[in-house]
Amino acid sequence: MVIAEKLKVSWGTFGKQISAIVKIISGRPTEYTRVVGISRGGLPLGVALSHKLNLPFSVVGVSSYNDDTNEQETLICDTPDVIFKGWEGNILIVDDIADSGQTLKFLREKTNKYPNIKCTTVTVYYKERSIIKPDIYLEMTDRWVVFPWETK
Numbered sequence: 666m667v668i669a670e671k672l673k674v675s676w677g678t679f680g681k682q683i684s685a686i687v688k689i690i691s692g693r694p695t696e697y698t699r700v701v702g703i704s705r706g707g708l709p710l711g712v713a714l715s716h717k718l719n720l721p722f723s724v725v726g727v728s729s730y731n732d733d734t735n736e737q738e739t740l741i742c743d744t745p746d747v748i749f750k751g752w753e754g755n756i757l758i759v760d761d762i763a764d765s766g767q768t769l770k771f772l773r774e775k776t777n778k779y780p781n782i783k784c785t786t787v788t789v790y791y792k793e794r795s796i797i798k799p800d801i802y803l804e805m806t807d808r809w810v811v812f813p814w815e816t817k
Contacts, residue, residue, distance in 0.1 A: 669807060669808045669809070671808060671809045672809065672810045673811045674789075674811065674812050679789075679813055682803055683714065683717065686710075686789070686803060687714065687718065690714070690718065690757070696755065697755045697756065697785070698752075698755055699720055699721050699722070699723060699756045700714045700718065700720050701723045701724070701725050702723070702725070702759055702760075703725055703726075703760040703768055703772065704725065704726040704727070706762065706812070707759045708724065709761070709814055710759045710787075710788075710789060711724075714787070723748070723752075725742065725758075726742070727741070727742055727768050742771070742772070749775065749778075752781070752782050753782065754782070754783070755783045755785060757785050757787050758784050759786075760786075761788065761790070761810070761812055762790040762792070763788045763795040763798070764794075764795060766795030766796035767796065769795075770796055772784070772786075773786060785800045785801065786799040786800045786801070787799060787800065787801040788801075789803050789804070790803070790805070791806075792807060793807065794807075
């Protein structure tokens with residue numbers, strides 16, 4: 666088995682990726698009302714997009730755990746439903762990478778319960794194995810991605 670070399674992203678590269686994503690979003694006819702960053706990996710991208718697009722920013726926490734048999738991963742939203750009820754319009758749900766896709770799928774299904782919200786998912790990287798393809802992403806990869814905020 667060949668292990669792919671890690672993809673290490675610098676702050677400079679990340680800045681260019683933010684600009685590229687802003688250009689894609691700005692080129693769409695949709696008017697967005699909010700940026701929602703998934704804690705933790707989606708926070709740097711979410712804050713940056715919020716500033717560049719001049720949109721309000723919200724954080725959504727999603728935790729996962731396995732049952733006692735370690736067979737089933739369960740996702741729990743740390744954000745109360747009352748928060749979602751207050752959102753309206755087209756929101757951008759952002760994360761750093763769509764790896765398994767479980768978190769994005771979970772949040773898309775959650776926001777679909779609210780008729781006043783339409784979500785667009787945004788990531789920097791997308792892995793083909795992900796169960797959900799982000800609406801907007803920059804690059805496909807099969808490598809382990811190390812973002813600048815993850816380095817020590």
